[in-house]
Amino acid sequence: MEFDVLIVGAGPSGLSAACKIMQLANSDDREISVCVVEKGSEVGAHVLSGAVFDPVALTELFPDWKNQDAPIRTQVKVDLVYFLQDSETAIRIPEFAYPKTMRNEGNYVVSMGNVCRWLGEKAEALGVEVFPGFTAADIIIENDIVKGVITGDMGVGQDGTLKDSYVPGMELRAKQTIFAEGCRGHLGKRLISEFDLSKGKSPQHYGLGFKEIWDVPPEQHQEGLVVHTAGWPLSRFDTQNTGGSYLYHAENGQVVVGLIVDLNYSNPYLSPFDEFQKLKKHPVIAKTLMGGKRVAYGARAIAKGGLNSLPKMTFPGGMIVGCNAGTLNFAKIKGNHTAMKSGMLAAETIYESIVNKNNTSADLISFNDKFASSWIHEELYQSRNFGSAIHKFGPIFGGLYNTIDQNLFNGKLPFRLKDDIEDYKHLKSVSSSQKINYEKHDGVVSFDKLSSVFLSNTNHEEDQPIHLKLTDITVPISVNLKQWDEPAQRYCPAGVYEIVESGNDKTFQINAQNCIHCKTCDIKDPSQNITWVVPEGTGGPNYPNM
Template identity: 50%
Template sequence: MQRDVMEYDVVIVGAGPSGLAAAIHLKQLAEQQSQELSVCILDKGSEVGSHIISGCVMDPKGLTELIPNWQELGFPVTTAVISDKLLFLGEKKAFRMPLPKDWHNYDNYIISLSQLCRKLAEYAEALGVEIYPGFAAKEAIIEDNTLKGVITGDMGLDKQGNPTPNFQPGIEIRAKQTILAEGCRGSVSKQVIEKFDLNHYSQPQTYGLGIKEIWRINPKHHLEGTVVHTIGYPLNNNAYGGGFIYHLEDNLIAIGLVTALDYKNPYLSPYEEFQKFKHHPMVTKLLEDAERLEYGARTVVEGGIQALPRLNFAGGILVGDSAGFLNVPKIKGVHNAIKSGMLGAKAVIEAIKHDKAEANTYRDLFRQSWLYKDLYKVRNIRSSFQYGRWFGLIYTGFEKFILKNKAPWTLKIKHKDNERLEHKSKFKPIEYKAYDNKISFDKASSLHLANVVHDDSQPVHLVLKDKTTPTTINLTQFNAPETRYCPAGVYEIVKQQGTPKLQINSQNCVHCKACDIKDPTQNITWTVPEAGSGPQYSDM
């Protein structure tokens, strides 16, 4: 197929905090070195920020290093944290827990990451960065064992993948260096990690599924600048995760639940657990006379430093959650994403300057940075919860309060998340309560608040390697877990002439990637749909 070709010095896939930081720092470095550098960012969302979702309490450290005068420039980082709590939830009560000093959120800010990325994009464009939202990178261009750029997805295909009268072939975006900043479980990143065997020396990656809502609450319950994190209810002892409630400006709160995807029980539904969380008395009181405004979901990378892939390879690098720089116990990733983008930019510009195929200084820059120290200190916390909630809590207290972050060992991650799911015969089905449509809601009404947009006539972007596996294995052994781990109602078992069949409602997809991660046989591959499809977040 004949495709148009565009060429740049650097192409960046993803307009999240790491990709935007990389673009900005590339331009800053180029100016310092009096170097001409063409930089392009591609993003699959219809506009910058439309696919961006995070908790989000931000440590401003990374942003300050990138743009020291960000406060003068009116960045949307204004709600300072003034109260910080960690609670253990029983079914009816809440108990305050001690919080290690270095995990406090004072000096941090409650933000909308969507809004921050839009502001970073404005700043990047003012420096000469070309940003193309609505261009989804679908395929890596690999020639002579080197990443040469990416191909964007074709537009105007029908359900069977055939060209319609509106067909437009994807474009080859070629570059001297490609920075993959797609976020958690990026589709091109996944191709590249496999092609270059970047996980060869890494431990298995592990993930969580975060579900979040924005509510406007009664002013009498609103405490601007308050941060609450919870563990315990509704998740059982064998499921890691926790809730969060952040009080923003204008009587708004962000509320959510992160459920680790290494859970064993195939009957568990992260979406339904989040509905239960909202019915805890502490949360219910907060949501009295409140209005739900927005809904979204996204997976997060939880493996930490043990699970980081090799960061650089011939022709490109991984930054942000494409690599996995989230500090899980602190629930902080934005400052790390920004820092990784800056480190990556420095390595990339050096590679281009010296005409090298590989930005091989990136690893050393990372090892010498505060980002490495940040992740190394907490390397054992998440992995300790593999052995259950109580062991994890006791171990965390021991390492934080007794060993003072100086454990001489590193706990290993034992299994991939999809390998942890156990046979349905070992568990009883979980009976979740009916929705009251005041605090808890069905998926259809939630999707409405995610503003999900997909053209129904386009090819299904959720690809099955074997079409029989969903019924012969997933249904018979695990009672169709994809109908529960998906927070958007994409997967449904229907009867066709009396025979069960998996129906894929791809138009519902919020691009969380949970199916690509948790499917027990790894039979589902998430690929990019037509560019601009998916959720349209505004304040997430």
């Protein structure tokens, strides 16, 4: 099948690009074919975000979105920031003492899954063909130019045999292809390497973000309240394991709670999932959750390197946008508005190339000028050192640097804080690490992994090739277990990886059915032995309103 524009991924950036292209084409009365392929069972099924949403890009795309029944209704009314000293105590940080980028006046508490469902409807109404349940498994590259993608085969058994339900993948070709897969997209990762797009940049840095949705008692709910925390249960003073939490009071008596754990942590015994469970027991969080009911769970990697790690976003035949490139503004803890804007700029550039009938790589160079002169670049420039400061100086001194930089100098202190060590390289050996013993989950505010995965509605066709590929099947036991006590059994938030003991024998078991597509294993494995690729279409989580 051939199209003018092919978009991989129906998230904020991909759908915004699709809508923008069709708006431009329709305004010129020009026929352009645009196709979006999405690996989830439906648009929004794989979208997970906090989320406090800045509507600036949406307002550019649909100025009258408030009159179009957009699922964006809960405006932020109160911002609170706490430093958690330990498991019981906390200090509320006054507004002047934390970065102004964390203030949320004019922003909204939303489900980005539902926002993307709405954007998908808008895209289809404009004439975009949206195909959920189709994975982009491979890239078509001819003469060093991207020509499209190949969708994944369906109906292949785990042993490689073709089942009665076998349907081969198809070639989807396009004049230009936009890769909008989200953080650590498996094709985006290949494109960055293939075209050397990160030359001269710091490596990308990541966090693992958890999210739960709770129904809470009415007297504990305050619609529009936004709470952020730093410190406990992660590092309070040093740089060994940093991150922060959030608690957002949404509509309909629900709150969303989560923890972001920076994936440059050093102790191999650390379990990000269990740190999240600990967090919920702190009085600042527990006072809202107690007596409530947990109704949804999910986790997703977050690209947080910012401008210092942002690769070149154009290559012959297409572009890489949104969180697939790493456009999140970490100083704001927001990436949806920047992802949308990057997709819109890509759309404008590609539309111009199609109208000019050149469709060459040189024709996409104008994107660099559009990006450099836009508000997205200004935001990312002002926040370029935010994550690096926390990594280098810890939450207190890094936070102090960021507060001074953002509040007094608008992010324009004349420094570039380099952060050139990849996250997985920070992991220390077990011989130089202290073992962490986590308390048993109480079933009230803290829970185990398997009951959590159940709430993510995750499912995969069981008889299919495992989509978590080991470069060397011996490494988990012969290398990782000896040096790091195989950290995959702890860093995975879904219980995918296990060490199974039978007598004196130990084997590495992959429970691929549990995978919620967070990509943490692809990022944090200390031997870089695991590669995440797409399973069959529709596989993975089915988030209802994350």
